[in-house]
Amino acid sequence: MKAARLHGPGDLRIEDIVTPGAPDAGWVKLRVDAAGICGSDLHNFRTGQWISRSPSTAGHELTGTVIAIGEGVDTVAVGDRVVADSRFWCGECAQCHAGKRHLCVSLGFVGEVCDGGFAEQTSLPARLLHVVDAALDERVAAMAEPLAVALHAVRRLPQTAGSVLVVGCGTIGGLAALLLSRTFPGTVLVADRNERRCARVARVTGATIVDLSRDAIAAATVDAPLLAAVEATGSIAALNQLLDVLGPGGTVAMVGIFHGRLDIDPNVLVEREIALLGCHAFADELPDAIRMLGDLSEPLISLIDREIGLDDIPAAYERLLAGQGDGLKTIIRMRQPAGDFR
Numbered sequence: 001m002k003a004a005r006l007h008g009p010g011d012l013r014i015e016d017i018v019t020p021g022a023p024d025a026g027w028v029k030l031r032v033d034a035a036g037i038c039g040s041d042l043h044n045f046r047t048g049q050w051i052s053r054s055p056s057t058a059g060h061e062l063t064g065t066v067i068a069i070g071e072g073v074d075t076v077a078v079g080d081r082v083v084a085d086s087r088f089w090c091g092e093c094a095q096c097h098a099g100k101r102h103l104c105v106s107l108g109f110v111g112e113v114c115d116g117g118f119a120e121q122t123s124l125p126a127r128l129l130h131v132v133d134a135a136l137d138e139r140v141a142a143m144a145e146p147l148a149v150a151l152h153a154v155r156r157l158p159q160t161a162g163s164v165l166v167v168g169c170g171t172i173g174g175l176a177a178l179l180l181s182r183t184f185p186g187t188v189l190v191a192d193r194n195e196r197r198c199a200r201v202a203r204v205t206g207a208t209i210v211d212l213s214r215d216a217i218a219a220a221t222v223d224a225p226l227l228a229a230v231e232a233t234g235s236i237a238a239l240n241q242l243l244d245v246l247g248p249g250g251t252v253a254m255v256g257i258f259h260g261r262l263d264i265d266p267n268v269l270v271e272r273e274i275a276l277l278g279c280h281a282f283a284d285e286l287p288d289a290i291r292m293l294g295d296l297s298e299p300l301i302s303l304i305d306r307e308i309g310l311d312d313i314p315a316a317y318e319r320l321l322a323g324q325g326d327g328l329k330t331i332i333r334m335r336q337p338a339g340d341f342r
Contacts, residue, residue, distance in 0.1 A: 003119035004313040005055040009048035012058070012314050020115075020123045023070035028126045030064035030082065034142040035117035037061075037313070037330045039170060039234075040109075042321055043257050050112050059332075060086035060110040062117025063132070063141035073126040081136070083144040085128040085286055088113045102152075102281040118313060120334055130290055139304060139331050140297045143175075146329070147296070148289035150175035152282035153255040154183070157228045163221045165189040165229040167212065167242050169201040172255050173232030174328040178299055181205040189220055192233075196326035204299045212241040226250060234258045248272040255279040303328040310334065 001019045006012050023029045038061055044050045045058075066080045076082060089096050089104040096104050110116045110124065132141050150172050157164065164184055166177045169192035178201075180188045188207040192198035202209050210216045217226055225247025231239055234256030242252060243264065254276055268274065282289075293300070305327025308316055316330050 001120040002310050003057045003115075004059070004310060005118075006045060006051065006058050007055045008051065010045065012045055012317060013055075014311055014314065015055075017057075017119075020121055023068055023073075023123050025071040026073060026126055027070040027123050028066055028073060028076055028082075028129055029068035029121065029123045030062075031067050031121055032062055032064045032117050032119060032334050033081075034138040034334065035059045035062040035332045036142045036146065036171075037316060037320065037332070038146065039172070039257055041111070042317060043259075044112070045317055046321065047259075050109070052108060052112055056112060057115035057117075057119045057122065058111045059116035059118035060084070060112075061142055061145045062110075062122070063138055063144070064117070064122070066129075067121070069126070075126050076129050076131060080131050081134045081141070082129040083132055083141050083286075083290060084110060084117070084124055085130065086110050086145050087281055088125075088128070100283065102283050118310065118332065120310070130286065132290055133294065136293060137297060137301065138333070139307070140293050140300050142331055143300050143329060144286065144290050144293060146171050147175050147179075147292065147300075148282040148286040149255065149279075150179055151285040151289050151292075153230055153232075153253045153279040154179050155285065156253045156277050156279050157230070158251050160227050161186050162224050163187040163189055163226055163228075165191065165210070165217070165226055165242070165245075166207070167191050167229060167231050167238055168233035168235075168256060169194065169198045169328070170232060171328045173230060174201045174205075174303055176230045176232060176255075177201050177205045177207050178296065178303070181207060187220065189217070189226075194323060194326070197328070200303065200326050201328070204302050212238065212245060214245050217245040229253070230255060232256045236260050236262060240264060243268060243274065246272075246274060248274075251275040251277060253277050253279050305330050307331050307333050 088108040089101040
């Protein structure tokens with residue numbers, strides 16, 4: 001079968017590999033239907049930060065159909081449509097016992113510690129699989145995992161009125177804006193250097209586009225303090241700009257994958273009582289995200305940038321790393337003609 005395998009930093013290859021055999025006890029074999037390219041896939045490709053085995057089939061945002069089950073599996077059946085939890089936790093550490101699997105001391109991810117979804121077939125532990133409606137569009141199902149990441153970040157923000165700002169309209173930022181547009185009682189603001197992508201997110205969510213300047217934020221909030229923000233760029237410069245416009249007592253949910261190290265005056269945080277909250281993957285939000293997919297199907301499809309085939313993944317990595325495109329998500333469809341989705 002065909003698969004996209006990461007051999008090392010900057011070395012992603014489309015290869016013909018052996019199809020997975022019968023699944024081990026507790027594992028399930030899937031026919032992959034669709035998968036999404038994540039910013040962390042690009043980060044790992046560029047830096048090799050999370051390469052723990054090589055080569056490894058990439059891709060942790062996936063949906064598929066169960067085609068075989070291993071001994072002892074009773075949570076899914078052959079023919080079920082499923083989405084995968086991306087987190088590969090140990091189940092034995094204190095954090096896992098406390099129900100905080102996203103903080104597992106040995107946490108890894110699908111596509112890293114085991115083969116992922118950039119392939120025609122894959123095998124995964126049954127514990128990671130969630131059954132979805134068979135009628136759900138596979139493109140939408142493939143967005144369950146990033147929607148859970150965005151939901152976790154949004155839920156970490158304080159419940160406040162007024163305005164909330166999302167900085168960065170990539171996948172997680174755009175999905176956070178979508179969720180906030182449905183749940184936040186005040187005004188949702190979005191900012192991104194990619195004007196076309198920001199415009200698409202604003203069009204789909206009804207958010208207001210702003211610059212990261214004090215005057216622009218003051219105008220958008222009618223001079224009320226900005227007390228909540230999602231940082232989804234991973235840019236040190238953007239974070240510093242955000243801290244400059246955030247009001248005293250404000251909170252930033254930090255979900256972007258950063259390159260470089262922070263260079264900020266900690267007295268800014270102390271004197272203005274600014275809270276920086278790290279948001280890693282998701283906790284128990286995936287089932288809730290799955291339940292939202294049906295109602296969110298139309299806007300989610302509207303936010304797709306392109307649909308591609310397996311052979312197109314390396315070129316898609318190059319395009320995405322170059323910052324091209326005006327959508328949030330590139331979707332790999334295993335049995336559909338490749339092409340732009342516009």
